[in-house]
Amino acid sequence: MIPRMELYIDTANIDEIREAADLGVLDGVTTNPSLIAREGVDFHSQMAEICEIVSGPVSAEVVSIDHDGMISEADALLKIASNIVIKLPCTVDGLKACKTLSDRGVKVNMTLCFQPLQAMMVAKAGAFLVSPFLGRIDDIGGDGMELIQQIRTIYDNYGYTTKILSASIRHPLHLVQCALVGSDVATVPFKVISQMMKHPLTDSGLAAFLADWNK
Numbered sequence: 630m631i632p633r634m635e636l637y638i639d640t641a642n643i644d645e646i647r648e649a650a651d652l653g654v655l656d657g658v659t660t661n662p663s664l665i666a667r668e669g670v671d672f673h674s675q676m677a678e679i680c681e682i683v684s685g686p687v688s689a690e691v692v693s694i695d696h697d698g699m700i701s702e703a704d705a706l707l708k709i710a711s712n713i714v715i716k717l718p719c720t721v722d723g724l725k726a727c728k729t730l731s732d733r734g735v736k737v738n739m740t741l742c743f744q745p746l747q748a749m750m751v752a753k754a755g756a757f758l759v760s761p762f763l764g765r766i767d768d769i770g771g772d773g774m775e776l777i778q779q780i781r782t783i784y785d786n787y788g789y790t791t792k793i794l795s796a797s798i799r800h801p802l803h804l805v806q807c808a809l810v811g812s813d814v815a816t817v818p819f820k821v822i823s824q825m826m827k828h829p830l831t832d833s834g835l836a837a838f839l840a841d842w843n844k
């Protein structure tokens with residue numbers, strides 16, 4: 630089967646998630662502690678509400694920085710819904726926790742990935758998703774897309790099945806580039822999702838068709 634590029638929304642805002650889900654092509658959701666804090670809501674109940682709206686993978690991030698703390702937070706988060714994916718940072722303890730959880734069959738999203746060896750290590754540990762942050766690399770004058778390409782090549786060279794989830798997407802061109810290099814998933818802020826079906830020539834062309842039809 631030819632794989633398809635999956636589209637996640639990167640937000641913890643319920644209205645945005647509902648509106649994106651209404652498009653009929655939303656595959657999942659990613660959240661992070663900053664996005665949850667922005668909503669000013671209880672973390673677990675917000676995740677439960679999101680999981681009722683979207684049946685695909687919903688990433689919930691731990692805030693512990695040690696292995697045991699990550700595992701006990703993950704255990705609590707996994708009780709929320711069956712589509713919760715545990716999001717862990719690309720640190721040494723995160724890697725160990727990824728291995729522990731993946732060995733138990735838990736889906737893990739390894740976040741804050743900024744270099745290809747982090748992606749290789751988490752794939753070896755059985756991560757379900759790896760999240761390279763391309764916008765944040767661009768922000769400091771680097772080339773975020775180069776990282777996505779490098780991870781794609783490494784994963785293809787060795788048949789790693791971890792999905793590349795391109796994150797920190799800033800604009801529609803990032804998404805085009807992700808699709809061209811074969812990113813498995815992109816997680817996209819609502820503002821960029823809203824731009825994905827827009828083109829001024831579509832609007833002016835449609836207006837002209839309707840004007841001609843009505844003559």
Ligand code: E4P
Nearest residue numbers: 639659660661765796797798
């Ligand atoms: C991904 O899972 C992160 O939540 C997100 O994409 C980070 O994006 P930002 O760099 O715009 O904060």
